Amino acid sequence: MATKIRLQRFGKKGKPFFHVVVADSRSPRDGKFIERLGSYNPNTNPATIEINFEKTLAWVNSGAEPTDTARAILSYKGVLYKKHLEGGVKKGALTQEQADEKFTAWVDAKAGKISGKSEGLATSKADARKAALVAEAKKKEDRAAAIAAKNAPVAEEVAEEEAPAVEAEATEEAPAAEATKEAPAAEATKEAPAAEATKEAPAAEATKEEGAE
Numbered sequence: 228m229a230t231k232i233r234l235q236r237f238g239k240k241g242k243p244f245f246h247v248v249v250a251d252s253r254s255p256r257d258g259k260f261i262e263r264l265g266s267y268n269p270n271t272n273p274a275t276i277e278i279n280f281e282k283t284l285a286w287v288n289s290g291a292e293p294t295d296t297a298r299a300i301l302s303y304k305g306v307l308y309k310k311h312l313e314g315g316v317k318k319g320a321l322t323q324e325q326a327d328e329k330f331t332a333w334v335d336a337k338a339g340k341i342s343g344k345s346e347g348l349a350t351s352k353a354d355a356r357k358a359a360l361v362a363e364a365k366k367k368e369d370r371a372a373a374i375a376a377k378n379a380p381v382a383e384e385v386a387e388e389e390a391p392a393v394e395a396e397a398t399e400e401a402p403a404a405e406a407t408k409e410a411p412a413a414e415a416t417k418e419a420p421a422a423e424a425t426k427e428a429p430a431a432e433a434t435k436e437e438g439a440e
Contacts, residue, residue, distance in 0.1 A: 229251070232283070262286075
């Protein structure tokens with residue numbers, strides 16, 4: 228019986244979740260399976276992959292053919308590399324100790340890459356959040372400046388409107404003051420002829436008296 232290592236899809240629309248299973252190659256994708264080997268969750272970053280390493284390696288060694296996606300998952304977890312090293316041991320190209328050392332070094336390097344990627348993603352997320360906060364603060368400052376600029380001309384217009392009113396009041400008061408100043412002058416002009424007439428009256432009487440003599 229030809230067997231395949233494939234994925235069975237679960238989860239809701241837009242957020243799939245997969246089981247890694249061994250199934251008959253003739254069965255439908257989400258049909259019956261022989262054994263479940265693990266799970267694959269692509270919704271996280273990096274993706275979460277959990278498999279039974281020993282069972283998966285045994286199925287690969289027994290001839291189970293992985294699909295393209297399943298092959299990428301097995302390569303990511305080191306199953307195919309382990310199979311390659313065991314093949315080298317069988318051929319006598321290297322000892323079991325050497326194969327184990329190589330695989331341990333590969334696992335450590337892979338773990339370092341995954342850890343570095345996780346830290347990089349966390350740093351990028353923190354930087355993006357800081358940048359978003361700075362942009363939001365700048366936006367608030369620009370908005371406040373725009374509001375201040377909008378309100379400033381209104382205050383100037385009010386001041387300009389008040390200034391002509393004050394000037395108009397001063398202009399109305401000025402003629403009144405001038406009229407007040409001119410009034411005594413007119414009275415003085417009226418009184419002046421009366422005074423002159425008073426002065427001329429004795430002179431006329433004196434002339435009459437001389438004529439009588």
